[in-house]
Amino acid sequence: MLLRYFESLYLSYQALFWSCLAVGGIVVFYVTLLNSKKKKKQIIEDNKKIRELSAVNKEKTTGKGLRKRFTRSTKKTSNQTCTNDSGEKSACCGNGGVSDCCKNQLSEETSHIITANKSTKISVKIFYATQTRTAKYFAQQLYQSFTKHSNCECSIMDIVEYETEDFLSESAICIFLISTYNVEGPLDWFYKWLEDTRYDFRVDKQALSKMKFAIFGLGDSAYGDQFCIQPRNIDKWLGQLGAKRLYPLGEGDKNSDQEKNFEAWKKSLVDMLFDPSYALNNVSSNLNYDSYSESDSDSDNNNNSDTEMVDVEDIGALAPKLQAARKSKEKEEFVYKNSNGRPKRTLSEQEVPINEPKEMVTPMLRKSLTKQGYKVVGSHSGVKICRWTKSALRGRGSCYKFCFYGIQSHRCLETTPSLACSNKCVFCWRHHTNPVGKEFVWKVDPPEMIFSECLSNHYKMINEMKGIPGIRADRFQEAFNVRHCALSLVGEPILYPHINEFIKLLHDRHISSFMVCNAQHPSRLRALDKVTQLYVSVDASTKESLKKIDRPLFKDFWERFLECLDILSQKGQRTVYRLTLVKDYNTEEIANYVELVRRGKPDFIEVKGVTYCGFGGASKLTMANVPYHNEVISFVKHLNENLGDTYEIATEHSHSCSILIANTKFKINNKWYTWIDYDKFFELLEKGEHFTSLDYIAPTPSWALFGSPEAGFNPEDQRFYRKSKKINNSVKNGGC
Ligand SMILES: Cc1cc2nc3c(=O)[nH]c(=O)nc-3n(C[C@H](O)[C@H](O)[C@H](O)COP(=O)(O)O)c2cc1C
C-alpha cells in the first residue's frame, strides 16, 4: 500500500516536471520569436528613418529634380551584393533589409551612425604630407575638432612616419591632408606605393577594403591642370582599392582662401561623423567639386540605377553624383541666361554671378607675410625693411648696392607691387609663402595708393628704430628722405599692370628705380619704361638646371627666358644679369653662361653666393649649397676668362659674398665708373631725349674695387663682428 502510494507520488511529480519543462520550453520559444520579430522591426524602422532623413535632406540639398534622380524604392537592385552570416558576399536577395542577408548588410552599413550616437569609440588617424607646414597646421586643427568628442580616439602623424604596408590592414577612419608638389616631396613614397599597388595585377582590388577615408588636398590653381593632382589621384586610387570614401575630396586653393575651404570641409566632415543629420545638408554647398572628374571615380564600383536610394553613410559614393548633378544644374542655369540673349527666367540679384577678381593676398597669407616682417599694402603689394637699412643706420656697413652703384642703404625703400611670382626658386627667401601666378589675375590697386602706403609704412618702420642703440642721428634723419627704390623684395613686380605708372611716381620724386625681373614675362619686359637699372635674374645656364632651380610655372619657361635676354639687349638702357650661385646646382656649365652673356649683352654681371636664410619649407637646400667667398671668386675668374676682353671684374663686396663683372666701357682711362650719378639720371629723363647708360655714370671709390684691402667695406663705417664669428663666416649672413 505504502509502496503504491510512493509510486503514484513519483509518477505525478514526474508528470509535473515534464509538463513544467514543456510549458517553459514553449514560453522560451515564444519569447525568442517575439524578440527576433521586435529586432527585425527595429532594424526596419531604423532603416526607414535613415531613408526618410536622407530623402528630406536630399530634397533640401539637391532640389526636386535631383531628388527624383537619387530616390528609389527601398528595394535594392539585383546587381548589389549582400553579406551572409558567414561573411560571404552574394547577390542581394532584394528584400530591402527584411531578410537576414539584407539585415547583415544593413547593420554593417548603419553601424557607423549608430555607434556615433551611442558614444562608442570611433578611431580616427590623421595623416598629413607637407613641406611648408600648412597641411600640418590643418591636421592639428582637425585633431582638435575630433578630440572635443569624447567618443573619438584620434592620432595625428606625418605620412612619412607610417609604414605604407600597414595601410593594407588599416581599419581606422583615415583622414589625409595632402599638399601637392610637382617636385620631390614627403608624399613621394606613399604616392608611388599606392600607384604601384593600384596597378599591380597581383594585388586584390579590395586590398584596402577595411579602410574608410577622406582627403583634403592643398594646392594652387596657378598650376592649372596640375592643381591638386596628387590628392586627386590618391582619392581615386584608394577608392579603386576598395577603401570606402567617407566624405568627398575637399580642395584648398592657395590662390584663393585655402583656410576657408578647409574650415568648411572640416566642419562638414566632423558634423557628418558625429551628427549624421548634418551631412547631406552641407555637402553640396561647402565642397569644391569643380575639378572632380566623375569618370575618374570608377572606384565606387557602384552601378546603382538612377532611382537608387542612398544612405547617409554612403555619402562618399554620392559625391560624384552630386557633383555631376551640380554641374548639370549650373549648365542648366547658364542656358537659362544665354539662350538667344533672352533669359527664360529672370535671375534674382543673388543668382547673377559676380566676376570681380579676388584679392591676391588671402587672410592666411597676410598673416604669414606679416609674421615674416612684411607690411602688406593694399591687396597685392608689400614693403619690408632690409637688414642693411638697419646696419647702415647704425654705421655698420651698407649693402653691396652701395659698394657697386652708390645706393645708400638707409635711404632705400624695398618694395614690390606684386607679391605674386611665376617661379618657385629653391633659394627664394620668401619661404614659398607668397602667391604664384602666371599673369596678374587679381584685383588691381591704384599705383598712387601703393606708393603712398609703401612709403608711409617704410617711414613707420624707420621710426620704430630710433631706440636701437648705435643709430646714427644724421643717417636717421636722412632715412626720412627716401632716394632709392629696390623693386625686388618678393614676387615679380613686372606683373603689376600699372608698373610704368608706379615707376613714374618714383621718378617724379627723384627716387631711383632698381627693377629686378625673373625673365619669364617677355611682353611685360618689352613694354617696360626706362628704369635707373634693369636686372634680369639668370639663375642657371641650361634649360634643365633652370627648371631645377627656378621651378617655373610656365611650360615654355626656357623660350621665355631666352626671349627676355634678347629684349634686354635691345632695351638701350643700363642692364644687369644677376647670378645667384648655388653649389651643386648652377656653378658649372661656364660655356653656357658665356653664351647667355653674348645674347643679352648686359652692362654688368652681378655674381652672388646664395644667401643662407634658413632654407626649409619647400626648399631642399642646406648650408652645403652656400658657396664660400673664395668659391664665388674662382667661379667669377673662370667666367671672366671665358668672356674675353669685353668684360672685367670691377668691384667686390666680400661682406655679402658678391662680385661685379662690368663691361669695359665703364672703365674709362683705367678708372672704373660703376657708380651712378642719380641727379644726372633724373635730369636726362626730364629732358625726354634719348640717353644711354654711359650718360649717368659716376666713379667707383677705391675701397669698392676688386682686390682692395677694404674688400668693398665703406671705410666711413665701422665693421662689427658678431661674437664667436670669424670674418669668413659672414657668408652665412649675406644680404640681399
Ligand atoms: C615648388 C612647389 C611646387 C608646387 N607644385 C604644385 C602643383 O603641382 N600643383 C598644385 O596644385 N600646387 C602646387 N604647389 C602649391 C602647394 O601645393 C600649396 O602651396 C600648398 O598649400 C602647400 O602646402 P604645405 O604648406 O602643406 O606644403 C607647389 C608649391 C611649391 C612651392
Ligand code: SF4
Ligand atoms: S623669382 Fe624671386 S620672388 Fe620669385 S621665386 Fe624666385 S627668388 Fe622668389
